Amino acid sequence: MxxxxxxxxxxxxxxxxxxxxxxxxxxxxxxxxxxxxxxxxxxxxxxxxxxxxxxxxxxxxxxxxxxxxxxxxxxxxxxxxxxxxxxxxxxxxxxxxxxxxxxxxxxxxxxxxxxxxxxxxxxxxxxxxxxxxxxxxxxxxxxxxxxxxxxxxxxxxxxxxxxxxxxxxxxxxxxxxxxxxxxxxxxxxxxxxxxxxxxxxxxxxxxxxxxxxxxxxxxxxLANQGASFLIGGQVPKQMGNKHPSVVPYQVFPVADGHVIITCGNDRQFAAMCKEIAPPGFAEDPRFATNEMRILNRDALESEIINFLSCFTRSEILMLLENCGVPAGPINSISDVFDDPQVQxxxxxxxxxxxxxxxxxxxxxxxxxxxxxxxxxxxxxxxxxxxxxxxxxxxxxxxxxxxxxxxxxxxx
Structure with missing residues (x-):
């Protein structure tokens, strides 16, 4: 042929x-x-x-x-x-x-x-x-x-x-x-x-x-979720937009909608806190490491939601980009094909x-x-x-x- x-x-x-x-x-x-x-x-x-x-x-x-x-x-x-x-x-x-x-x-x-x-x-x-x-x-x-x-x-x-x-x-x-x-x-x-x-x-x-x-x-x-069960023995559950192993890594409300914030390490978390939180917040023992943030997830989420309430979506996304914290919008399919990076x-x-x-x-x-x-x-x-x-x-x-x-x- x-x-x-x-x-x-x-x-x-x-x-x-x-x-x-x-x-x-x-x-x-x-x-x-x-x-x-x-x-x-x-x-x-x-x-x-x-x-x-x-x-x-x-x-x-x-x-x-x-x-x-x-x-x-x-x-x-x-x-x-x-x-x-x-x-x-x-x-x-x-x-x-x-x-x-x-x-x-x-x-x-x-x-x-x-x-x-x-x-x-x-x-x-x-x-x-x-x-x-x-x-x-x-x-x-x-x-x-x-x-x-x-x-x-x-x-x-x-x-x-x-x-x-x-x-x-x-x-x-x-x-x-x-x-x-x-x-x-x-x-x-x-x-x-x-x-x-x-x-x-x-x-x-x-x-x-x-x-x-x-x-x-x-x-x-199932990747990390399957591995977590095989190693830890706990059955993973539904968590909405929250991550089982990284915090904060989820959707947050802002003044005019929602944004995704993904702090993959302690340095990124500290950089975010420097911009949106009172001085010393990132050093709080409850939140200073990812392991502690997982244990105190609910308390941290409440604080971050309060800090973000005065920002618009465009304001917080620009602020976080400038300080090296991964964040982004939740695009519609129409938004995706209009996105300059996708184009x-x-x-x-x-x-x-x-x-x-x-x-x-x-x-x-x-x-x-x-x-x-x-x-x-x-x-x-x-x-x-x-x-x-x-x-x-x-x-x-x-x-x-x-x-x-x-x-x-x-x-």
Missing amino acids: ESSSNHPNTALAGVKVLDLSRVLAGPWATQILADLGAEVFKIENPKGGDDTRVWGPPFVDDEVNNRRDAAYYTCANRNKESVCIDLSKPDGAELIKRLAAEADILVENFKVGGLKKYGLDYDSIKEVNPRIVYCSVTGFSQSGPYAHRPGYDFLLQGMGGLMSITGNSDEGEPLKAGVAVCDLFTGMYAAVAILAALNHQRVTGEGQHLDCSLMASQVAM EMGMRIDLDRKDGQKIPTVAFPVQMSATPAAYLKAPPTLGADTAEVLERRLNLSKREISELRSAGVLG
Whole structure:
């Protein structure tokens, strides 16, 4: 398979990815690979494609083709080619197997064992391509008592412990995060594991099967909260915007709203106190060290709220910046994209579809000096690249493609 990439300076130029995943975790991983230069073929069911194409509003309206794709779909499918193949049909499964035979990576998020009946499971694909890095994304892994269950981000935020430490303990109902973070964690871990396995493949010629689950990813992302339980034995609780290990590190009210103040060490705390508190406050034995501030959290919080009550948001943020104390506003999403730092980093990327329709997307967040991310293709319409890819990759003739369409194998 010869790469069609016209951006050879990307880190993954020439790498070929067969993406059988949909929704968010799998597509997030493959979009990362695509941004880094890999050629990604997104295999979609002709009857509607990726579930998230209809997860709206809002929608991107395509008046020319009378199609509507949800913004949710566009967030994770940049730089890919959409190929509509019905893998439930033998001819469709055979086409996918032929594409897999020449691919470096395959990503799928079917239910455990779901691809075996089509001959597209790891063992079957390994027979035609022993070098392939085959990544399976599931809710609960390939084995264990929950392996058969479908996995959705919301469920795993709850089952994986995140919701037990999110939100305010006095407000009753536990809260999930405002973004599908468990899916995103899993997509990130999948991308890292794929790149590690790809390096192993390049060194040894050996492929492997990657078992990447939302459950394991969420448990790993408990980070310091998980470590605190394992070492200290105490079960972390919901603390609202307060930090379990650093004080003050939270939201505070000011005269015209709220600000975030994060004193990560005793020096920063002393610098803040010098600007807002009476002389000697930072040396008070109750507050002089972070350990003591944790023990006297409530008393300190009351004092700081009193000190800040006479400041506006802009006043306190400027004051704290000048004295080296980390602080910031609570921005709306609109504020984020208007922020001069976000604009300087180029975090909005507008891409044109083949019909000229412009799709705004959010950039890959890492600046790479030698092999920067490339933005070559807008999130594609359903089946936009089916004929082109099959002609280019499998040497199918227009007649063969037409016959397969008539048989319902292609969209």
